[in-house]
Amino acid sequence: MATQIIIVDDDPIVGMLTLELLRDAGFTALLIQDSLKAQDAIKKEKPSLVVLDILMPGIDGLTLLHHLKSDPETKKTRAIVVSGKSFEAEKTRALQYGAEAFIEKPYDVESFAAQVAEILKTDGVEPGKIAPPSLPEPPPPPGELKITVWGCRSASSDVSPAMTRYGKRTSCVSIETSRHLIVFDAGSGISLLADSMMKDAKHKEIWLFLTHFHLDHVEGLAGLSCARDASFTLNISGASDPDKPLDEAVANAFGGELPACKIEIYEMMEKTYEVLPGVRMTAFYANHPGMTLGYVLQIAARKIVYCPDSEIYGEEATALQDYDEKLGGLCRDADLLFHDGRYTEEDYKINKSLGHSSFISAVDFAERNHIKQLVLVHQDDRYTDDDLDEMAKAAEARVARRGGTLRVSLGREDLIVSV
Ligand SMILES: [Zn+2]
Numbered sequence: 070m071a072t073q074i075i076i077v078d079d080d081p082i083v084g085m086l087t088l089e090l091l092r093d094a095g096f097t098a099l100l101i102q103d104s105l106k107a108q109d110a111i112k113k114e115k116p117s118l119v120v121l122d123i124l125m126p127g128i129d130g131l132t133l134l135h136h137l138k139s140d141p142e143t144k145k146t147r148a149i150v151v152s153g154k155s156f157e158a159e160k161t162r163a164l165q166y167g168a169e170a171f172i173e174k175p176y177d178v179e180s181f182a183a184q185v186a187e188i189l190k191t192d193g194v195e196p197g198k199i200a201p202p203s204l205p206e207p208p209p210p211p212g213e214l215k216i217t218v219w220g221c222r223s224a225s226s227d228v229s230p231a232m233t234r235y236g237k238r239t240s241c242v243s244i245e246t247s248r249h250l251i252v253f254d255a256g257s258g259i260s261l262l263a264d265s266m267m268k269d270a271k272h273k274e275i276w277l278f279l280t281h282f283h284l285d286h287v288e289g290l291a292g293l294s295c296a297r298d299a300s301f302t303l304n305i306s307g308a309s310d311p312d313k314p315l316d317e318a319v320a321n322a323f324g325g326e327l328p329a330c331k332i333e334i335y336e337m338m339e340k341t342y343e344v345l346p347g348v349r350m351t352a353f354y355a356n357h358p359g360m361t362l363g364y365v366l367q368i369a370a371r372k373i374v375y376c377p378d379s380e381i382y383g384e385e386a387t388a389l390q391d392y393d394e395k396l397g398g399l400c401r402d403a404d405l406l407f408h409d410g411r412y413t414e415e416d417y418k419i420n421k422s423l424g425h426s427s428f429i430s431a432v433d434f435a436e437r438n439h440i441k442q443l444v445l446v447h448q449d450d451r452y453t454d455d456d457l458d459e460m461a462k463a464a465e466a467r468v469a470r471r472g473g474t475l476r477v478s479l480g481r482e483d484l485i486v487s488v
Contacts, residue, residue: 094182220258221480236482259289279307357424383430410445
């Protein structure tokens with residue numbers, strides 16, 4: 070039977086005790102005493118849970134946990150940290166790195182296995198039963214859309230994505246139907262999308278719509294795994310800059326040379342295109358430095374707007390600044406709007422006229438234009454998870470105070486949005 074739990078503990082007595090407790094409770098478990106061998110064993114055995122000691126020669130449990138959660142192959146494996154080193158700092162780090170629980174040693178032999186069972190229950194793992202195999206998800210049925218945020222920060226950061234709740238990757242949102250995969254922007258988030266595509270092999274073609282060529286919207290192209298596959302097709306749409314034709318800008322984004330896959334390039338202007346049967350895309354110029362597009366997608370009887378780099382003027386608009394009205398006309402009654410909400414109000418004041426909005430003005434704009442759902446994106450990369458939690462709360466409170474019906478949330482990696 071497949072291994073359900075792997076215990077990594079260098080102490081033979083405690084390790085064996087843990088093993089016996091879990092086996093007695095009916096789990097299939099394995100003890101690894103050499104922490105340096107743990108990561109490979111976990112990849113091979115694919116357990117549902119790992120139990121990690123902290124102080125071990127070789128690699129310590131917290132570093133190991135961090136590695137597991139940063140690796141796409143093992144990041145979904147649940148983890149419990151058990152240690153006699155139970156300072157607040159260790160507990161906090163364990164939870165930050167993605168552990169489900171921190172259990173102090175020596176632990177209560179009566180309740181330990183029950184605690185483990187409780188954690189595994191949510192995955193459908195029970196003693197004596199193996200975890201249900203993780204089959205590739207089927208594509209959404211006809212007429213249904215699967216909308217995923219893969220990245221939405223203003224700049225990539227070297228903080229491991231596993232260490233943050235909102236993520237640190239840059240712009241990429243996908244909209245999947247039963248037949249097509251439409252993608253907005255190719256920031257570093259697109260690597261997550263490519264990995265998931267390569268794994269389940271549902272789509273061999275992407276319809277990619279680029280807003281513009283600032284790094285945070287194209288930096289994912291250079292290392293794009295599926296682009297190295299010659300059987301793959303990448304249809305790339307965007308606007309030409311007066312200084313640089315679109316095909317040249319695309320080649321530059323790939324690092325100078327186009328990759329092995331088939332690439333088609335479509336230049337867009339401010340107008341509506343029937344891009345695929347039943348799929349209409351309206352491109353428009355957004356209020357952002359350089360040639361920048363926003364997109365209105367009409368698909369499966371829904372209207373979805375993607376406009377991640379866009380400065381709404383709000384109440385301070387002058388008579389000559391008619392962008393808010395123009396954008397309002399395009400967005401009105403949309404089912405879903407992804408809009409720039411980069412700054413808090415205070416930070417917006419010192420970053421005015423740089424082409425980004427405060428989240429408050431994006432909320433007010435969405436309400437004024439009867440948008441049903443707003444997902445704020447392009448958050449400043451300097452904001453912490455806690456800062457972003459505050460923003461999300463403030464945005465919801467603003468709508469609630471006025472008794473509005475707008476659903477508002479902050480974008481984050483792996484967010485699935487339903488419309
Ligand atoms: Zn930009």
